[in-house]
Amino acid sequence: MRVVNSLVERCFAVIELLAKEASAMRLGEIAEKLDLQKSAAHRMLNLLSEIGWVEQDPVTGFYKLTLRLAILGQRFLSATHLTDVCLPVLEDLATESAELVRMAVVQGETLTWIAQVQGARNGLKYQPEMVARVPLDTTANGRAYLSTLSQIDAIRIAINDGAGEWPVASVEEFMKELELAQKRGWAISDGEAESGVVAIAAPITLGGSQTVGTVSVAGPSSRLTPDRHEKVASAVLSTAAKLGELWPLRQGYNNTQQSE
Known part of the structure; x- marks a missing residue:
C-alpha cells in the first residue's frame, strides 16, 4: 500500500x-x-x-x-490520432478472423483498451463489457504484455494488479504460461477471463524491444477451437508486427495535421 x-x-x-x-x-x-x-x-x-x-x-x-475523466481520455486519444492510424489494420484482422479484434495500450504498468472491431457477421457474437482497464493475469492481452517483461517484474505487476497474494503453486504455473507465451510470441486465455471465451493476443513492440500495446482476437470457444489457434495466432502476430511499424507514424500524422 x-x-x-x-x-x-x-x-x-x-x-x-x-x-x-x-x-x-x-x-x-x-x-x-x-x-x-x-x-x-x-x-x-x-x-x-x-x-x-x-x-x-x-x-x-x-x-x-x-464522466469527466472518460471524456478527457477520449479527447486525448482522438488528438493522438493513434486509432486513425491503426484502425485499418485492425479491420483487416477482424475480416480475416471473423471475430472480435481489440487493441490495448501500455499505460505505466497497466493496459487500457482503446479500440475494437467486430468481425463476426453471423451467429453468436462476443461483445464484452466496455471497461477501460485490462486485467493482466487472466486475459490474453495481459499475458502477452507480461511475457515481454522479466519474470520478477511480470509476477509483481500481475499480483499488484489482482487482489491479494498468490499461492506459490499459482505463481509457478503462471510463470510457465508466460515462458510459453514468450517462446511462441503470443498468449492465450481459454475461459480464464470469461467463461466460454477464447482470446489470442500478441504484444505490439517498437523495434522488437519496447512494448507499447497488445492486439487480440477473441470469440466463443465453440468457434475458436484448438484446431484454429495456430492460424489465428499467426494472423495476430502479423497484425502486431504491422501495428509496431505504424505506431511511430502517429507523430508524423499529428505534425501533418498541425501544418495544414
Whole structure:
C-alpha cells in the first residue's frame, strides 16, 4: 500500500482508485485503501465533487467518478490520432478472423483498451463489457504484455494488479504460461477471463524491444477451437508486427495535421 502525502497526490490517488474499481465506493473503504483518515478522504472527495470529478449518490452516500475523466481520455486519444492510424489494420484482422479484434495500450504498468472491431457477421457474437482497464493475469492481452517483461517484474505487476497474494503453486504455473507465451510470441486465455471465451493476443513492440500495446482476437470457444489457434495466432502476430511499424507514424500524422 502506497502512502500519499500532498494534496495533489491524494486527489490523484482518489481518482485512480475510483477509476480502477469502476464502481461506487463508501467513504470508509476509500480511506482504508488509501491509508487515509476518514476526515482527510472526505475533504478530498468534497473537493473533487466541487470541481466535477466525483459525485456522491444521494441515497447510498457512496462516491464514484463522473464522466469527466472518460471524456478527457477520449479527447486525448482522438488528438493522438493513434486509432486513425491503426484502425485499418485492425479491420483487416477482424475480416480475416471473423471475430472480435481489440487493441490495448501500455499505460505505466497497466493496459487500457482503446479500440475494437467486430468481425463476426453471423451467429453468436462476443461483445464484452466496455471497461477501460485490462486485467493482466487472466486475459490474453495481459499475458502477452507480461511475457515481454522479466519474470520478477511480470509476477509483481500481475499480483499488484489482482487482489491479494498468490499461492506459490499459482505463481509457478503462471510463470510457465508466460515462458510459453514468450517462446511462441503470443498468449492465450481459454475461459480464464470469461467463461466460454477464447482470446489470442500478441504484444505490439517498437523495434522488437519496447512494448507499447497488445492486439487480440477473441470469440466463443465453440468457434475458436484448438484446431484454429495456430492460424489465428499467426494472423495476430502479423497484425502486431504491422501495428509496431505504424505506431511511430502517429507523430508524423499529428505534425501533418498541425501544418495544414
